[in-house]
Amino acid sequence: MSQPDLTPPVPISGEAFGDNLSVLFDRHLLPGVLDPSNWTARWDSIIRIATSAIAVGSQVNLVTEEDEGDIGPDKVSYNAMPPDVLSLDGTPAASFDAFPIT
Numbered sequence: 001m002s003q004p005d006l007t008p009p010v011p012i013s014g015e016a017f018g019d020n021l022s023v024l025f026d027r028h029l030l031p032g033v034l035d036p037s038n039w040t041a042r043w044d045s046i047i048r049i050a051t052s053a054i055a056v057g058s059q060v061n062l063v064t065e066e067d068e069g070d071i072g073p074d075k076v077s078y079n080a081m082p083p084d085v086l087s088l089d090g091t092p093a094a095s096f097d098a099f100p101i102t
Contacts, residue, residue: 009093014101016043021062029055030086038080045071074101
């Protein structure tokens with residue numbers, strides 16, 4: 001019998017399209033609705049606030065709204081206490097800041 005993988009899920013890519021953002025992780029996640037206030041992003045030089053977040057398969061899909069202008073690289077950050085992005089075995093993803101998105 002195999003042992004569960006207790007290493008945290010890690011983001012491997014992020015893709016923005018319109019007002020939506022998809023963050024792909026290195027493993028399947030526990031499906032469900034997440035707290036959108038745990039997420040912030042910037043792309044096209046605009047800070048975006050998540051209004052909804054859901055884990056499906058190995059990705060988190062966010063719907064965002066524009067907040068304010070902010071020049072800099074495109075990025076996403078996740079900071080949750082307690083964490084709500086979990087692998088299928090219940091291991092929480094660590095917080096991350098300024099993960100690059102395309």
